């Protein structure tokens with residue numbers, strides 16, 4: 001029997017398949033589309049997502065489809081900057097840059113090719129999962145095949161078949177707007193458009209400009225709920241504020257209804273959901289896919305443990321840890337959506353925005369201002385990034401060397417001092433399992449043994 005069946009080969013399902021492939025589990029991915037989806041969607045991911053692509057062994061392949069993001073400015077109709085969310089241009093605490101712009105078809109291609117490395121992972125395209133029995137994880141496929149797996153992960157997007165099939169309820173968080181999304185390819189240099197993404201905050205005509213990779217530029221423009229979808233001429237009329245057909249060709253245009261929602265439960269027996277199947281948010285912070293990538297980073301090592309230990313109690317911590325974390329991103333995104341949509345012209349105070357790093361909800365390990373939060377990823381003495389040096393397992397970051405049954409690295413002393421701790425035990429997904437305030441408490445760090453991991 002297959003260890004893990006993944007329903008859906010979007011960016012989240014493909015990332016999970018690679019993470020599990022690295023861990024040697026047997027995986028079958030079922031994707032209903034025969035041809036890959038080429039519509040405009042995600043364009044930004046953060047350093048934490050990049051850390052997950054690193055864990056999947058695909059850092060170089062993914063980086064080839066990116067450039068480092070400058071950040072985002074929120075401007076009012078008078079062109080006054082309301083919020084400046086500039087991103088650092090050097091390597092940050094994750095071991096990667098803070099913000100990347102990327103071309104989603106390129107990323108997905110890199111993730112799909114990544115699967116070719118594994119004899120234990122098989123991707124079947126053009127086949128739909130049509131039935132799923134929650135109790136047994138047994139599936140019926142549109143090609144007539146019956147597939148059984150120890151665990152089934154629904155990475156099948158916002159209209160998730162899996163979520164509906166096993167009855168996992170979704171809570172609507174109350175955001176619903178129609179936006180036109182246009183990807184254009186510049187025919188001539190337009191440096192005046194700038195490298196920053198810009199949120200044009202305006203009660204009448206809210207819009208977003210995003211500098212994509214190479215010559216790609218994106219505009220997102222809110223549409224009146226009642227009006228018909230714009231045709232080509234209407235799209236150019238909406239874009240005329242920035243570009244004309246002399247400047248660029250339209251690559252793709254699509255109308256989306258942006259929503260916000262989060263699943264009330266993420267697991268039913270051997271069936272779990274991840275990515276847009278479990279949560280949705282408007283794209284103003286560029287965090288929807290990032291949240292899905294975090295889901296599967298949280299899930300991959302727990303699935304590995306559940307299979308190898310034959311005990312899957314650990315999987316109960318997945319939804320409880322992820323739900324409150326993603327809800328913080330959804331809440332902030334909705335607050336920013338209000339600003340973008342409701343700002344009147346006129347002066348307004350300038351402000352600086354910082355990235356948020358929410359802690360995990362209740363689950364495995366301790367929770368305080370350090371435990372349950374993301375640990376930095378330093379380069380260790382041979383220049384390797386710490387997660388790689390620990391080979392995807394637990395490790396300790398300590399101020400001085402200590403005896404331990406997991407690798408110990410002493411290259412994050414500044415961060416440990418700033419946070420008032422002597423050492424932390426880092427989980428395979430980069431979050432702090434437990435923290436020791438002093439050297440004496442460091443022995444307790446190996447509390448990892450207490451939960452049988």
Ligand SMILES: Cc1cc2nc3c(=O)[nH]c(=O)nc-3n(C[C@H](O)[C@H](O)[C@H](O)COP(=O)(O)OP(=O)(O)OC[C@H]3O[C@@H](n4cnc5c(N)ncnc54)[C@H](O)[C@@H]3O)c2cc1C
Nearest residue numbers: 008010012032042043044129156157275276286288289290
């Ligand atoms: C305009 C826009 C801009 C965005 N910008 C950003 C951004 O900058 N940064 C960011 O992080 N996020 C962004 N997002 C969000 C991001 O695109 C999504 O969160 C992400 O694509 C979700 O990935 P997924 O793999 O969960 O789902 P999907 O990409 O929807 O993939 C689901 C897959 O499951 C397959 N499937 C469905 N049902 C079945 C079935 N029964 N059997 C087999 N296969 C099935 C589908 O065919 C599909 O391939 C944006 C979204 C939009 C709309």
